[in-house]
Amino acid sequence: MIRVQEEDFDIGAEIAALTEGKTAIGGVATFTGLVRDMAPVDGSDQPVSAMTLEHYPGMTEKKLAEIEAEANRRWPLDGSVIIHRYGRLEPGDLIVLVACASAHRQAAFDACQFLMDWLKTDAPFWKLEDTDAGGVWVETRATDDAAAARWNQTPESE
Amino acid sequence: MIRVQEEDFDIGAEIAALTEGKTAIGGVATFTGLVRDMAPVDGSDQPVSAMTLEHYPGMTEKKLAEIEAEANRRWPLDGSVIIHRYGRLEPGDLIVLVACASAHRQAAFDACQFLMDWLKTDAPFWKLEDTDAGGVWVETRATDDAAAARWNQTPESE
Amino acid sequence: MKILYFAWMRQRIGLSTEAVELPADVTTVDDLIDWLIGRGDGYAAAFEKRDVIRSAVNQDYVPFDHPIKDTDEIAFFPPVTGG
């Protein structure tokens, strides 16, 4: 299940909905991304007062659905959720939730990491941070590209 | 923070408490374990109507605190939670929650997996499953030992 | 053809979307970029770092040698930073 929305979400309620009535699930791995109050600008950390998330309506939903389907092909999941917010957010606000349920702990963890890594490099979102120096567009990090690249190899089986 | 308790817990509330006021956190990785309705007994899957978790009061808290401290030594965490229940549980009930908060996504994921792997092999809990054939003590899985053993190497840096 | 711009490309061009009539000799994404750059300073600034820009045709990522036609929806944007 994927959702692209401006509103906040409730992690506990999302996990409860994901596992509701599915008693074959052994575990749920999640990752929740939050807005940080500091960000590197020209090499030094600067305070961030707010962040605006821009996205490409239509393509975003399409890419998220593709990424989710790929995770379900690679791992034996009993359910998955990707929720990504857009619009104006403040430090501490939730940005993204990825949750993967599986009978197998390692599958749930791996699928969750895979989804986060691909979200970072493939989902059409752009972050504009409000700093003392004005609005600064967040730049791609080389570590994110490297994290996504590792999944191009055959995933490890449990 | 560690808790060993008979009562249920609220995942969303636990994550909110973990991140409250800490706006340097970039993300939170979690794993939630649930009671499954089927379990392997003598090589074939049997329905499980309930599970009773026995533990060693005192030693449990001690081991969980040690494991959590070790995770905080290995990774730059801004907070962590381990909650493990004991007593009688039914399929779909929550057993365990591990949550790790960090400015770094990979650190949060790795620490969360480390904690789950060590919980499986080091925390003094024993599971008795109610099946049609009576009460069956859950046996250790070789995959759990292997999963824990991988952390004896130097953890990967991000 | 519908063209969309995002993030700092949108800011530099001053438009989030526009409809254009493609000249006959514009048949790939690369051709389109060259043609857009010729339309003004904002476009030139937006496409300055041509190596880092990503393009999508009908909401799928494509390389710059991808063919385009007048009924396509094409988007240009900087590297994505979601998650």
Place this chain on the structure above:
Amino acid sequence: MKILYFAWMRQRIGLSTEAVELPADVTTVDDLIDWLIGRGDGYAAAFEKRDVIRSAVNQDYVPFDHPIKDTDEIAFFPPVTGG
């Protein structure tokens, strides 16, 4: 000495905890197991799979050659299955 038993060891012995006076020649966990086995069939059944059993002295895992003394809390249990 306080001894605790868990899971199927507790069931086979029929006790979750007991207090014993150690004979003078029982100085390690291994000695204690030998001595307990001699106390009855329940103990013998509980310690039958000696290889798989784990022991803790004062709530820390120890190998069977670990020394013990009368003021220790010692626990015996099958491999743990939490998480």
